[in-house]
Amino acid sequence: MSKFFSPKYDSLVPYTPGEQPQDRKYIKLNTNESPFPPSPVAQRLSRQAAGDNNLYSDPECHELVSVAAAKLGVAQDQILFTNGSDEILNFAFMAFCDSQTPAVFPDITYGFYKVFADVCGVPYQTIPLNSDFTVNINDYIGINKTVFIANPNAPTGIALPLEDIEKIVASNKNNVVVIDEAYVDFGAQSAIPLIDKYDNLLVTQTFSKSRSLAGARLGFGVGNKNLINDLKTVKYSTNPYNVNRCTMYAGMGALYDNDYFKENCNKIIQTRELTAKKLKELGFYVTNSKANFLFAKSDKIGGKELYLALKEKGILVRHFDTQKISDYNRITVGSADEMQVFINAVTKILEEVK
Ligand code: PMP
Numbered sequence: 133m134s135k136f137f138s139p140k141y142d143s144l145v146p147y148t149p150g151e152q153p154q155d156r157k158y159i160k161l162n163t164n165e166s167p168f169p170p171s172p173v174a175q176r177l178s179r180q181a182a183g184d185n186n187l188y189s190d191p192e193c194h195e196l197v198s199v200a201a202a203k204l205g206v207a208q209d210q211i212l213f214t215n216g217s218d219e220i221l222n223f224a225f226m227a228f229c230d231s232q233t234p235a236v237f238p239d240i241t242y243g244f245y246k247v248f249a250d251v252c253g254v255p256y257q258t259i260p261l262n263s264d265f266t267v268n269i270n271d272y273i274g275i276n277k278t279v280f281i282a283n284p285n286a287p288t289g290i291a292l293p294l295e296d297i298e299k300i301v302a303s304n305k306n307n308v309v310v311i312d313e314a315y316v317d318f319g320a321q322s323a324i325p326l327i328d329k330y331d332n333l334l335v336t337q338t339f340s341k342s343r344s345l346a347g348a349r350l351g352f353g354v355g356n357k358n359l360i361n362d363l364k365t366v367k368y369s370t371n372p373y374n375v376n377r378c379t380m381y382a383g384m385g386a387l388y389d390n391d392y393f394k395e396n397c398n399k400i401i402q403t404r405e406l407t408a409k410k411l412k413e414l415g416f417y418v419t420n421s422k423a424n425f426l427f428a429k430s431d432k433i434g435g436k437e438l439y440l441a442l443k444e445k446g447i448l449v450r451h452f453d454t455q456k457i458s459d460y461n462r463i464t465v466g467s468a469d470e471m472q473v474f475i476n477a478v479t480k481i482l483e484e485v486k
Contacts, residue, residue: 151448177384196387211360228334279307279309289421337354342393
């Protein structure tokens with residue numbers, strides 16, 4: 133740390149992204165990326181747009197907003213695109229939390245929430261999940277704080293039904309409820325249909341997972357137009373050109389090519405179910421994931437031990453050294469072939485520990 137770094141960040145612990153080691157080629161099942169390349173339409177539109185990169189991108193992303201709004205059935209002033217959904221989440225912490233209105237989220241959830249709270253200097257409360265890792269919605273009824281819920285949750289993959297989300301939103305009319313739907317396309321119900329009914333609901337989604345554009349960085353928020361305007365105020369006060377030209381066109385291509393998106397989601401869901409079945413046959417406990425990853429533990433081998441043994445075999449999964457979940461690993465669902473290699477490796481590792 134330099135002597136110039138503001139003391140306000142003395143206790144800031146930054147988010148640790150999943151490792152991206154360069155020492156050898158790994159099967160990457162650790163950062164919830166899609167195993168499939170971006171849609172050919174997304175690639176073509178993005179390449180074409182590169183020729184205009186001497187010009188700034190459109191800060192309002194008009195063309196993308198118009199395609200997305202039509203697809204989602206929302207008005208154009210109810211949507212804001214950002215540099216990944218991390219950015220809209222950061223904007224939400226900046227816009228809707230302060231010392232009078234702290235943030236609240238589960239103790240086991242997306243690890244970035246507490247970092248956003250810390251970097252924005254806002255207090256936050258964490259609420260323990262039930263022992264089966266489900267969210268107890270009663271904990272959030274009328275809680276009087278800005279609520280952040282990932283649905284499906286990460287790293288557990290467990291989803292709440294829309295009725296439960298609605299109960300939380302309806303009971304917190306004076307507070308914003310942010311539903312982070314980064315993984316919703318793999319089997320959960322979106323809360324987007326509720327945005328006209330509740331002016332306190334913000335739904336965030338990403339193109340990083342189901343639309344194969346993690347490297348392009350594209351996410352968005354959908355909500356009441358006044359919420360979106362607040363978020364725009366924050367955006368225009370930090371980085372007006374937050375979505376670059378190539379990314380905006382890649383996003384449009386991904387939306388046009390709906391068949392490709394649907395087909396890939398279905399493949400991931402099928403591979404997830406098959407991999408979960410095989411893990412269970414190997415004696416693992418596997419949560420009921422509706423995301424593009426599995427969360428699993430074995431009583432034959434510790435979480436960290438399995439993570440290290442897989443890494444040695446060239447397979448990366450995500451292990452969290454956090455007390456309540458240290459027995460588990462989060463395993464991104466890759467292609468069917470990758471998952472077969474993974475299952476073979478796990479089988480071998482378990483034989484070796486016998
Ligand atoms: N929310 C959750 C729950 C996530 O796991 C992630 C991915 N790390 C994000 C949001 C952010 O993804 P991105 O910025 O790539 O849209």
